[in-house]
Amino acid sequence: MLEAFSNMELGQSGISVSSMIIGTSALGNLYEAKPYGQKLELVLGAMECFPSGVVFDTAGKYGAGMALEALGQALNDLQVPNDKVLISNKLGWKRTPLLGTEPTFERNVWKELDYDAVQDISYRGILNCFEEGNSLLRGYESQLVSIHDPDEYLDQAASPKDYEKRFADILEGYAALDELKQAGKVKAIGVGSKNWKVIQEIYQHYPLDWVMIANSMTIYQHPKELFDFMRLLEKNGVGIINSAVFHSGFLVGGDHFDYQKMSPTDPAFSQLYKWRNKFFTLCEAQAVIPAHACIQFALQLPGVSSLALNSTSTHRIQANASYCETLIPDSFWDLLKEQGIIADYLSEFNLNKIE
Numbered sequence: 001m002l003e004a005f006s007n008m009e010l011g012q013s014g015i016s017v018s019s020m021i022i023g024t025s026a027l028g029n030l031y032e033a034k035p036y037g038q039k040l041e042l043v044l045g046a047m048e049c050f051p052s053g054v055v056f057d058t059a060g061k062y063g064a065g066m067a068l069e070a071l072g073q074a075l076n077d078l079q080v081p082n083d084k085v086l087i088s089n090k091l092g093w094k095r096t097p098l099l100g101t102e103p104t105f106e107r108n109v110w111k112e113l114d115y116d117a118v119q120d121i122s123y124r125g126i127l128n129c130f131e132e133g134n135s136l137l138r139g140y141e142s143q144l145v146s147i148h149d150p151d152e153y154l155d156q157a158a159s160p161k162d163y164e165k166r167f168a169d170i171l172e173g174y175a176a177l178d179e180l181k182q183a184g185k186v187k188a189i190g191v192g193s194k195n196w197k198v199i200q201e202i203y204q205h206y207p208l209d210w211v212m213i214a215n216s217m218t219i220y221q222h223p224k225e226l227f228d229f230m231r232l233l234e235k236n237g238v239g240i241i242n243s244a245v246f247h248s249g250f251l252v253g254g255d256h257f258d259y260q261k262m263s264p265t266d267p268a269f270s271q272l273y274k275w276r277n278k279f280f281t282l283c284e285a286q287a288v289i290p291a292h293a294c295i296q297f298a299l300q301l302p303g304v305s306s307l308a309l310n311s312t313s314t315h316r317i318q319a320n321a322s323y324c325e326t327l328i329p330d331s332f333w334d335l336l337k338e339q340g341i342i343a344d345y346l347s348e349f350n351l352n353k354i355e
Helices: 035-048 065-079 123-137 150-155 162-181 196-204 224-235 267-285 290-300 312-324 329-339 345-350
Strands: 007-009 016-018 018-021 054-059 085-091 092-098 113-120 142-148 188-193 209-213 239-243 304-310
Touching: 007 209, 007 304, 016 304, 018 312, 035 054, 035 065, 035 312, 054 065, 054 142, 054 312, 065 085, 065 092, 065 123, 085 123, 092 123, 123 162, 142 162, 142 209, 142 224, 150 162, 150 188, 150 196, 162 188, 188 196, 188 239, 196 209, 196 224, 209 224, 224 267, 224 345, 267 290, 290 304, 290 312, 329 345
Parallel strands: 018 054, 018 304, 054 085, 085 142, 142 188, 188 209, 209 239, 239 304
Antiparallel strands: 007 016, 092 113
8 A cells, every 4th residue: 555645725716636646448358348346446556546535537428428437436346435536527428329339429439338428518518428427426526527529529510600609618518517616515626638739728718727738738748838827827827637647548658649659660659769769768867767757747737736647557556656756856857858759848847846
């Protein structure tokens, strides 16, 4: 059992979160189908790793609700007290019947699903997703809520007018979330998006409590514009959760990058593999585990309270939690700056947050 992990407040929300939030996409059969027994072990491993309380990040999109269902069943089977778990549910995808052998969303990503899912972002759609999520959780309720993949919803716009209509749908969804918060049914409202510029656009219209940035601010890519936006959020008291910091596992040796299957023999991916080989070589020379480097880089950025990390084993949950708590020597970051792994604009930024 690992204990005494530090907690940070999520912006000015008044909510305390550990430096690692447990992602649940594996409970929804991401990349491979897992038997319930293995999923139960993952939830148990998380509870043992954070005995004072665990934050789970889930979504109706994960396995078309399978992750929510498995999480709720596991929490019930383990008889976890409600006050020992905080659930973040990203809303906007609802269950529908599975008409074929494969779901219609993110093909070849989710395995052996019982249902399909469609995006439903609107006032009523978000409320329906909230109710469906709590039903699947079987007695547990989501307290952190957000709209999931608003960037994907906007990307489907057929014209500028359609884009405006879809953005209005998103704002209606936030009106629904605000009603839930005012009624005391949820504690804080956020957004989860792969395109950080959509987060920026939403934030101009709605005062978010927290944001989840995915695939955007990592050791592999960290645009200066996003860094500056994060500084603004930090200044304004908006909490930041950084997620997908391994780019679907590619940065730690996996075969997927941002949910796309990679191949070292495909010329289209040659630059990615070249970058990873250089990164791995530098890590090995400094005796630093690549996952540790990815985690510490992503965690030490402005305003970041926590990382949402998906784990496929209890061993990995424990290792990642330990990496969140263990700083890396400045000499390692200096080397990565010299070798161009870390952008020049970060030269004056202290990645260990030591004043």
